Amino acid sequence: MTSEHRVAVSGGTHGNEMSGIYLAKHWLRNPMELRRGSFAVTPFLGNPRAIEKCVRYVGRDLNRTFTTEFLSSAEAEDKPYEVVRAREINQTYGPKGSAQAFDFMFDLHNTTANMGACLIVDSEESLLPMHMCHYIQVGPAPDLSTRPALGQGPLRSAGEALELGPQPQQVVRADLFTQMRDLMACALDFIELFNKGTVFPAFEIEAYKITGRMDYPRYPDGEISAMVHPKLQDKDFLPMNPGDPIFQTFSGEEILYEGDTTIYPAFINEAAYYEKKVAFAKMEKHMFSIPGLQRE
Ligand SMILES: [Zn+2]
Numbered sequence: 455m456t457s458e459h460r461v462a463v464s465g466g467t468h469g470n471e472m473s474g475i476y477l478a479k480h481w482l483r484n485p486m487e488l489r490r491g492s493f494a495v496t497p498f499l500g501n502p503r504a505i506e507k508c509v510r511y512v513g514r515d516l517n518r519t520f521t522t523e524f525l526s527s528a529e530a531e532d533k534p535y536e537v538v539r540a541r542e543i544n545q546t547y548g549p550k551g552s553a554q555a556f557d558f559m560f561d562l563h564n565t566t567a568n569m570g571a572c573l574i575v576d577s578e579e580s581l582l583p584m585h586m587c588h589y590i591q592v593g594p595a596p597d598l599s600t601r602p603a604l605g606q607g608p609l610r611s612a613g614e615a616l617e618l619g620p621q622p623q624q625v626v627r628a629d630l631f632t633q634m635r636d637l638m639a640c641a642l643d644f645i646e647l648f649n650k651g652t653v654f655p656a657f658e659i660e661a662y663k664i665t666g667r668m669d670y671p672r673y674p675d676g677e678i679s680a681m682v683h684p685k686l687q688d689k690d691f692l693p694m695n696p697g698d699p700i701f702q703t704f705s706g707e708e709i710l711y712e713g714d715t716t717i718y719p720a721f722i723n724e725a726a727y728y729e730k731k732v733a734f735a736k737m738e739k740h741m742f743s744i745p746g747l748q749r750e
Contacts, residue, residue: 456557456749456750457493457557457649458493458558458582458645458648458649459492459493459557459649460493460496460558461493461494461495461496461642462496462498462547462556462559462560462613463481463488463495463496463497463559463560463561463562463638464498464499464500464543464562465478465499465562466500466501466502466504466505466562467500467501467516467517467561467562467563468501468504468510468515468517468563468726469501469503469504469507469508469509469510469512470504470508470509470623470624471510471564471621471623472564472621472625472631473562473618473621473626473630473631473634474616474634475499475505475626476626477631477634477635477638478497478498478499478562479499480635481497482498487639490642490643490645490646490649491646492646492650493646493649496547500543500561501516501536503535503539508624510623510726511536512534512535512536513533513534513535513536513537514534514537515536516536516539519536519537519539520550524537524540525540525541525544525549547559547613558582558614558645559614560614560616560638560641561614561616562615562616562618562634562638563616563617564617564618564619564621564630565617565619565620566619566622566723566724566726567620567720567722567723568687568688568689568722569617569619569690569720569721570599570600570619570690570691571598571600571601571616571617571618571633571634572601572616572617572618572720573586573587573601573603573614573615573616574603574604574615574616574617575602575604575614575661576605577604578602578604581744581747582648583602584661584744585644585744586641586644587601587661588657588659589641589644589647589654590640590644591659593640593643593644594640594643595636595640598633598640600637601660601661602662603661603664603720603737604663605663605665616634616637616638618630618633618634618637623725623726648747648749651748652748653746653747653748654746654747655746656743656744656745656746657743657744658741658742658743658744659741659742659744660739660740660742661739661740661741661742662691662720662737662738662740663737663738663739663740664720664735665717665736665737665738666735667731667732667734667735668733668735668736669731669732669733670728670733671703671709678728679704680701680702680703680704680709681701682700682702682722682723682733683699683700683701683702683708683709684702685699686698686699686701686722687723688722689719689722690721690722690734691718691720691737692718693716693717694711694716694717694719695711695716696711696712696713696716697710697711698710698711700733701733717737717738718736718738718739719734719736719737720735720737721734722734
Protein backbone atom coordinates (compact mmCIF):
# COMPACT_ATOMS: atom_id res chain seq x y z
CA MET A 455 0.00 0.00 0.00
CA THR A 456 1.57 3.28 -1.09
CA SER A 457 0.82 6.68 0.40
CA GLU A 458 -2.52 8.38 0.00
CA HIS A 459 -1.91 11.72 -1.67
CA ARG A 460 -5.15 12.43 -3.45
CA VAL A 461 -8.06 12.41 -1.08
CA ALA A 462 -11.59 13.57 -1.89
CA VAL A 463 -14.60 14.11 0.34
CA SER A 464 -18.15 14.22 -0.92
CA GLY A 465 -21.00 15.87 0.97
CA GLY A 466 -24.55 15.58 -0.27
CA THR A 467 -24.55 12.33 -2.19
CA HIS A 468 -28.03 12.49 -0.70
CA GLY A 469 -29.35 16.04 -0.99
CA ASN A 470 -31.23 16.10 2.33
CA GLU A 471 -28.43 14.83 4.63
CA MET A 472 -27.26 18.14 5.94
CA SER A 473 -24.08 17.54 8.01
CA GLY A 474 -22.01 16.51 5.01
CA ILE A 475 -23.60 19.15 2.77
CA TYR A 476 -22.79 22.05 5.10
CA LEU A 477 -19.37 20.60 5.86
CA ALA A 478 -18.47 20.34 2.17
CA LYS A 479 -19.75 23.89 1.63
CA HIS A 480 -17.73 25.06 4.65
CA TRP A 481 -14.59 23.40 3.29
CA LEU A 482 -15.10 24.85 -0.18
CA ARG A 483 -14.93 28.28 1.53
CA ASN A 484 -12.12 27.23 3.92
CA PRO A 485 -9.98 24.68 2.09
CA MET A 486 -7.04 25.13 4.48
CA GLU A 487 -8.95 23.21 7.14
CA LEU A 488 -8.49 20.05 5.06
CA ARG A 489 -4.78 20.61 4.37
CA ARG A 490 -2.20 18.31 5.92
CA GLY A 491 1.57 18.28 5.41
CA SER A 492 1.65 15.36 2.99
CA PHE A 493 -1.60 15.86 1.08
CA ALA A 494 -4.56 18.09 0.36
CA VAL A 495 -8.21 17.08 0.24
CA THR A 496 -10.68 17.99 -2.50
CA PRO A 497 -14.19 18.62 -1.16
CA PHE A 498 -17.17 18.49 -3.52
CA LEU A 499 -20.96 18.33 -3.54
CA GLY A 500 -22.18 14.90 -4.58
CA ASN A 501 -25.62 15.71 -5.94
CA PRO A 502 -25.98 19.50 -6.47
CA ARG A 503 -29.50 19.35 -7.96
CA ALA A 504 -30.85 17.27 -5.09
CA ILE A 505 -29.08 19.58 -2.61
CA GLU A 506 -30.73 22.60 -4.22
CA LYS A 507 -34.15 20.97 -3.77
CA CYS A 508 -33.22 19.46 -0.40
CA VAL A 509 -34.36 15.99 -1.45
CA ARG A 510 -32.51 12.66 -1.40
CA TYR A 511 -32.33 12.53 -5.21
CA VAL A 512 -34.11 13.97 -8.23
CA GLY A 513 -34.20 10.98 -10.62
CA ARG A 514 -32.79 7.92 -8.88
CA ASP A 515 -30.65 7.23 -5.82
CA LEU A 516 -27.09 8.34 -6.64
CA ASN A 517 -25.81 5.92 -4.04
CA ARG A 518 -27.12 2.99 -6.08
CA THR A 519 -25.76 4.28 -9.38
CA PHE A 520 -22.01 3.59 -9.15
CA THR A 521 -22.37 0.20 -10.80
CA THR A 522 -20.92 -0.95 -14.10
CA GLU A 523 -24.42 -1.07 -15.53
CA PHE A 524 -24.96 2.67 -15.05
CA LEU A 525 -21.38 3.83 -15.49
CA SER A 526 -20.80 2.09 -18.80
CA SER A 527 -24.10 2.14 -20.69
CA ALA A 528 -24.10 4.31 -23.82
CA GLU A 529 -25.76 7.71 -24.26
CA ALA A 530 -26.44 9.54 -21.02
CA GLU A 531 -28.88 12.04 -22.55
CA ASP A 532 -32.25 10.61 -21.61
CA LYS A 533 -30.95 9.04 -18.42
CA PRO A 534 -31.85 10.30 -14.92
CA TYR A 535 -29.62 13.16 -13.72
CA GLU A 536 -27.91 10.90 -11.19
CA VAL A 537 -26.62 8.58 -13.94
CA VAL A 538 -24.92 11.56 -15.59
CA ARG A 539 -23.64 12.76 -12.22
CA ALA A 540 -22.29 9.31 -11.26
CA ARG A 541 -20.30 9.28 -14.50
CA GLU A 542 -18.91 12.75 -13.85
CA ILE A 543 -17.85 11.76 -10.33
CA ASN A 544 -16.41 8.48 -11.61
CA GLN A 545 -14.42 10.26 -14.31
CA THR A 546 -13.12 12.97 -11.98
CA TYR A 547 -12.23 10.89 -8.92
CA GLY A 548 -12.30 7.27 -10.12
CA PRO A 549 -12.70 4.79 -11.53
CA LYS A 550 -12.37 3.00 -8.20
CA GLY A 551 -9.21 0.90 -8.16
CA SER A 552 -7.74 2.42 -11.34
CA ALA A 553 -4.33 4.13 -11.60
CA GLN A 554 -5.78 7.61 -12.09
CA ALA A 555 -8.31 7.29 -9.28
CA PHE A 556 -8.07 9.30 -6.10
CA ASP A 557 -6.36 7.30 -3.36
CA PHE A 558 -9.13 7.69 -0.83
CA MET A 559 -12.63 9.08 -0.93
CA PHE A 560 -14.95 9.88 1.95
CA ASP A 561 -18.69 9.93 1.32
CA LEU A 562 -20.52 11.76 4.12
CA HIS A 563 -24.04 10.67 5.08
CA ASN A 564 -26.58 11.17 7.82
CA THR A 565 -29.09 8.60 8.97
CA THR A 566 -32.29 9.17 10.91
CA ALA A 567 -31.44 5.98 12.85
CA ASN A 568 -29.71 6.07 16.23
CA MET A 569 -26.44 4.71 14.87
CA GLY A 570 -23.85 7.16 16.14
CA ALA A 571 -20.88 7.15 13.78
CA CYS A 572 -20.34 4.20 11.46
CA LEU A 573 -17.86 3.75 8.64
CA ILE A 574 -19.11 1.41 5.91
CA VAL A 575 -16.15 -0.57 4.65
CA ASP A 576 -16.00 -3.12 1.79
CA SER A 577 -14.57 -5.88 3.99
CA GLU A 578 -12.23 -6.52 6.91
CA GLU A 579 -9.48 -6.86 4.31
CA SER A 580 -9.72 -3.13 3.58
CA LEU A 581 -6.80 -2.44 5.90
CA LEU A 582 -6.57 1.33 5.65
CA PRO A 583 -10.19 2.07 6.64
CA MET A 584 -10.10 -0.64 9.33
CA HIS A 585 -7.00 0.98 10.84
CA MET A 586 -8.66 4.36 10.47
CA CYS A 587 -11.64 3.17 12.56
CA HIS A 588 -9.31 1.76 15.18
CA TYR A 589 -7.25 4.95 15.27
CA ILE A 590 -10.42 6.98 15.84
CA GLN A 591 -11.61 4.55 18.55
CA VAL A 592 -8.40 4.56 20.60
CA GLY A 593 -6.78 7.74 19.29
CA PRO A 594 -6.17 11.22 20.64
CA ALA A 595 -9.85 12.26 20.90
CA PRO A 596 -11.45 9.85 23.41
CA ASP A 597 -14.97 11.18 22.88
CA LEU A 598 -14.83 10.24 19.19
CA SER A 599 -15.59 6.77 17.92
CA THR A 600 -16.80 5.08 14.78
CA ARG A 601 -17.93 1.50 14.31
CA PRO A 602 -16.93 -0.41 11.20
CA ALA A 603 -19.76 -2.07 9.24
CA LEU A 604 -18.60 -4.47 6.53
CA GLY A 605 -20.15 -5.20 3.17
CA GLN A 606 -21.40 -2.35 1.04
CA GLY A 607 -23.90 -4.49 -0.83
CA PRO A 608 -26.96 -2.34 -1.40
CA LEU A 609 -25.15 0.61 0.18
CA ARG A 610 -22.85 0.83 -2.80
CA SER A 611 -21.28 4.27 -3.11
CA ALA A 612 -18.28 5.96 -4.71
CA GLY A 613 -16.17 6.03 -1.56
CA GLU A 614 -16.03 4.94 2.07
CA ALA A 615 -19.36 6.02 3.52
CA LEU A 616 -19.32 7.71 6.91
CA GLU A 617 -22.82 7.53 8.43
CA LEU A 618 -23.78 9.71 11.37
CA GLY A 619 -27.07 9.79 13.22
CA PRO A 620 -29.64 10.29 14.42
CA GLN A 621 -30.46 13.44 12.49
CA PRO A 622 -33.76 14.18 10.73
CA GLN A 623 -33.61 14.71 7.00
CA GLN A 624 -33.30 18.38 5.92
CA VAL A 625 -32.04 19.45 9.35
CA VAL A 626 -28.53 20.48 10.36
CA ARG A 627 -27.78 19.95 14.05
CA ALA A 628 -24.70 21.69 15.43
CA ASP A 629 -23.78 18.74 17.67
CA LEU A 630 -23.71 16.23 14.81
CA PHE A 631 -22.09 18.71 12.45
CA THR A 632 -19.27 19.22 14.96
CA GLN A 633 -18.94 15.47 15.53
CA MET A 634 -18.61 14.83 11.79
CA ARG A 635 -16.09 17.65 11.42
CA ASP A 636 -14.03 16.25 14.32
CA LEU A 637 -14.25 12.68 12.93
CA MET A 638 -12.98 13.89 9.57
CA ALA A 639 -10.12 15.84 11.19
CA CYS A 640 -9.12 12.68 13.07
CA ALA A 641 -9.36 10.55 9.90
CA LEU A 642 -7.17 13.01 7.99
CA ASP A 643 -4.62 13.04 10.84
CA PHE A 644 -4.53 9.25 10.54
CA ILE A 645 -3.84 9.46 6.78
CA GLU A 646 -1.08 11.99 7.48
CA LEU A 647 0.56 9.59 9.95
CA PHE A 648 0.21 6.76 7.44
CA ASN A 649 1.82 8.84 4.68
CA LYS A 650 4.73 9.68 7.01
CA GLY A 651 5.47 5.96 7.41
CA THR A 652 4.03 5.41 10.89
CA VAL A 653 3.88 1.76 11.91
CA PHE A 654 0.34 0.82 12.96
CA PRO A 655 0.47 -2.45 14.91
CA ALA A 656 -1.99 -5.32 14.57
CA PHE A 657 -5.16 -5.24 16.69
CA GLU A 658 -8.49 -6.91 17.28
CA ILE A 659 -11.68 -5.05 16.52
CA GLU A 660 -15.39 -5.67 16.79
CA ALA A 661 -17.09 -5.13 13.45
CA TYR A 662 -20.56 -5.68 12.08
CA LYS A 663 -21.16 -7.61 8.89
CA ILE A 664 -24.24 -6.60 6.92
CA THR A 665 -26.06 -9.80 5.98
CA GLY A 666 -29.49 -8.74 4.76
CA ARG A 667 -32.51 -6.53 5.22
CA MET A 668 -35.88 -6.84 6.91
CA ASP A 669 -39.01 -5.43 5.29
CA TYR A 670 -42.02 -4.13 7.18
CA PRO A 671 -45.04 -6.40 7.52
CA ARG A 672 -47.51 -5.51 4.75
CA TYR A 673 -51.17 -5.76 3.86
CA PRO A 674 -51.93 -7.74 0.68
CA ASP A 675 -52.15 -4.41 -1.21
CA GLY A 676 -48.54 -3.68 -0.32
CA GLU A 677 -49.05 -0.96 2.28
CA ILE A 678 -47.17 -1.41 5.55
CA SER A 679 -49.28 -2.93 8.32
CA ALA A 680 -46.96 -2.29 11.28
CA MET A 681 -44.37 0.10 12.68
CA VAL A 682 -40.99 -0.52 14.26
CA HIS A 683 -41.73 -1.70 17.81
CA PRO A 684 -41.01 0.88 20.52
CA LYS A 685 -38.66 -1.62 22.19
CA LEU A 686 -36.63 -1.83 18.97
CA GLN A 687 -36.64 1.87 18.13
CA ASP A 688 -33.18 3.45 18.63
CA LYS A 689 -31.58 0.08 19.50
CA ASP A 690 -29.15 0.01 16.58
CA PHE A 691 -26.12 -2.30 17.10
CA LEU A 692 -27.77 -4.01 20.09
CA PRO A 693 -28.57 -7.76 20.02
CA MET A 694 -31.93 -8.88 18.63
CA ASN A 695 -32.80 -12.35 19.91
CA PRO A 696 -35.40 -14.82 18.62
CA GLY A 697 -38.76 -13.91 20.17
CA ASP A 698 -37.94 -10.22 20.69
CA PRO A 699 -40.71 -7.82 19.64
CA ILE A 700 -39.74 -6.00 16.44
CA PHE A 701 -42.96 -4.56 14.99
CA GLN A 702 -46.21 -3.19 16.35
CA THR A 703 -49.31 -3.27 14.18
CA PHE A 704 -51.56 -0.22 13.92
CA SER A 705 -54.07 -2.02 16.14
CA GLY A 706 -51.39 -2.58 18.79
CA GLU A 707 -50.33 -6.22 18.34
CA GLU A 708 -46.71 -7.22 18.73
CA ILE A 709 -44.83 -9.04 16.00
CA LEU A 710 -41.83 -11.03 17.20
CA TYR A 711 -38.49 -11.76 15.60
CA GLU A 712 -38.70 -15.28 14.15
CA GLY A 713 -35.07 -15.79 13.18
CA ASP A 714 -33.14 -18.57 14.91
CA THR A 715 -29.95 -16.65 15.70
CA THR A 716 -29.07 -13.39 17.41
CA ILE A 717 -28.55 -10.53 14.99
CA TYR A 718 -27.55 -6.89 15.36
CA PRO A 719 -29.85 -4.48 13.50
CA ALA A 720 -28.86 -1.08 12.10
CA PHE A 721 -30.58 1.67 10.13
CA ILE A 722 -33.65 0.96 12.29
CA ASN A 723 -36.59 3.03 11.02
CA GLU A 724 -34.36 4.95 8.60
CA ALA A 725 -36.63 7.48 6.88
CA ALA A 726 -35.08 6.98 3.44
CA TYR A 727 -35.62 3.22 3.53
CA TYR A 728 -39.42 3.16 3.58
CA GLU A 729 -39.37 3.43 -0.22
CA LYS A 730 -36.75 0.69 -0.34
CA LYS A 731 -38.88 -1.64 1.79
CA VAL A 732 -36.31 -1.86 4.55
CA ALA A 733 -37.28 -1.56 8.22
CA PHE A 734 -33.70 -2.29 9.29
CA ALA A 735 -30.47 -3.87 8.07
CA LYS A 736 -29.50 -7.20 9.61
CA MET A 737 -25.94 -7.59 10.78
CA GLU A 738 -23.74 -10.12 12.55
CA LYS A 739 -21.15 -9.07 15.10
CA HIS A 740 -17.65 -10.51 14.79
CA MET A 741 -14.18 -9.96 16.19
CA PHE A 742 -11.55 -9.53 13.52
CA SER A 743 -7.77 -9.72 13.81
CA ILE A 744 -6.40 -6.95 11.64
CA PRO A 745 -2.72 -7.20 10.66
CA GLY A 746 -0.33 -4.30 11.13
CA LEU A 747 -0.06 -1.56 8.52
CA GLN A 748 2.80 0.52 7.20
CA ARG A 749 3.29 2.41 3.96
CA GLU A 750 5.53 0.62 1.46
ZN1 LIG B 1 -27.11 9.02 2.66
